[in-house]
Amino acid sequence: MTSPPLPAAPAALPSPRWSAWRRFVLHAGTLYLALYFLIGGQPLLGTGFEAQRVAAADGLHRLLFGRPLPPYTMTGSGDTAFDWTFALLVLGVSLLGGLVWTLASRRDPSPAYLRRLGDGLRVVLALWLTVYGLSKFGFGQFGLLHPGQLLTTYGESSPMGLLWRFMAASPGYQYVAGVAELLPALLLLHRRTVTLGALIAAVTMTNVLALNLFYDVPVKLFSAHLLLAALVLLALDGGRLWAFVTGRSFAARPAASSSRWEAPTAWVVTALLLGGAVASTLSGLPKLETARQEAAQQGELLRTRGFHWVNEQPFNR
Incomplete structure (x- = not known):
């Protein structure tokens, strides 16, 4: 006697689509974290353009509060008026960039x-x-x-x-x-x-x-x-x-790259x-x-x- 055929494995359910607001949060968040760590607090790109950062933060401070930033000096503090204002500037740029990114690309990440x-x-x-x-x-x-x-x-x-x-x-x-x-x-x-x-x-x-x-x-x-x-x-x-x-079981983390050089x-x-x-x-x-x-x-x-x-x-x- 032949054994009955095994039942077919259930088809994998397709992943749910990303809604527009989720894509916006992802895009804006990506831009914000990248900009903050590269040019914001303790910037990875260094402080070679410190004058430009201070000028940008001073412009936003004047726009919001009608007065210039307090004089900026390197004191070791990361919570000065300059630091908070520059973080707010990075947030604004990231929100705008995230909106443009979301409207331009409607595909899931x-x-x-x-x-x-x-x-x-x-x-x-x-x-x-x-x-x-x-x-x-x-x-x-x-x-x-x-x-x-x-x-x-x-x-x-x-x-x-x-x-x-x-x-x-x-x-x-x-x-x-x-x-x-x-x-x-x-x-x-x-x-x-x-x-x-x-x-x-x-x-x-x-x-x-x-x-x-x-x-x-x-x-x-x-x-x-x-x-x-x-x-x-x-x-x-x-x-x-x-x-x-x-x-529940879960798949192993995929390989680290899809490119031979990455x-x-x-x-x-x-x-x-x-x-x-x-x-x-x-x-x-x-x-x-x-x-x-x-x-x-x-x-x-x-x-x-x-x-x-x-x-x-x-x-x-």
């Missing part, structure tokens, strides 16, 4: 486009998580607690000063914070661990943003955009994440960016013993001169 968007966000996140993670291993961000700081009372401290002394008091905890940033950076480099890396990066950056907000650290805008990049990466993988949560070029660019960031960061970091000696010498020098800390600044008694 291709898998290659979504993959390249994800790859760009992976590089940005891995780059900055590496920079901030390495700085904690070398005590280049918080430093180490020195005797002069111990003379500061809580009442004389700013919220940011309290956070900095809390971190500076423990080299071990700075190592832990560095691992929390370097681990997702490494996971983001391989396509099989991108989702896990984005998930850990989102948790890490949520904590960083909360510290910046509630301790008034002037890197709120930039840390919020790094968190946004991690969330967008997770959203691009939303279907596979939902399948994992609900216990993958090698992407790896070369990524290696150059990360290599430059690592070299630049490590070259400016003190070693543990050197950092301890410098902290002790600085504190002793200020104490012998009769100085103490008030609102994070040395004042004579």
Whole structure:
């Protein structure tokens, strides 16, 4: 006897079409993230055209508020009036560009486009998580607690000063914070661990943003955009994440490129960016013993001169 024929496999259901508003959000969001990370906060393209950026932001500020921007100087703060105004300018340009893009192209975004968007966000996140993670291993961000700081009372401290002394008091905890940033950076480099890396990066950056907000650290805008990049990466993988949560099977992540030159070029660019960031960061970091000696010498020098800390600044008694 012959066995009955096996039932035919059900035909795959076609993917639902993208609505116009979803395509607009995708296009405008792509333009915004690209412009912000390339020429906005801590621009990847450098600050060679700083005067043009300031002039553009000043023009928008005059248009909205009828007065020029406050004088712009490089203070290390990423939350100045210039930074917020320029981010608003980038948002406006991106919304306009996204609208034109959506009207000009009514096709659904291709898998290659979504993959390249994800790859760009992976590089940005891995780059900055590496920079901030390495700085904690070398005590280049918080430093180490020195005797002069111990003379500061809580009442004389700013919220940011309290956070900095809390971190500076423990080299071990700075190592832990560095691992929390370097681990997702490494996971983001391989396509099989991108989702896990984005998930850990989102948790890490949520904590960083909360510290910046509630301790008034002037890197709120930039840390919020790094968190946004991690969330967008997770959203691009939303279907596979939902399948994992609900216990359903899901397809493996497709190969990284559809062109023979795309993958090698992407790896070369990524290696150059990360290599430059690592070299630049490590070259400016003190070693543990050197950092301890410098902290002790600085504190002793200020104490012998009769100085103490008030609102994070040395004042004579």
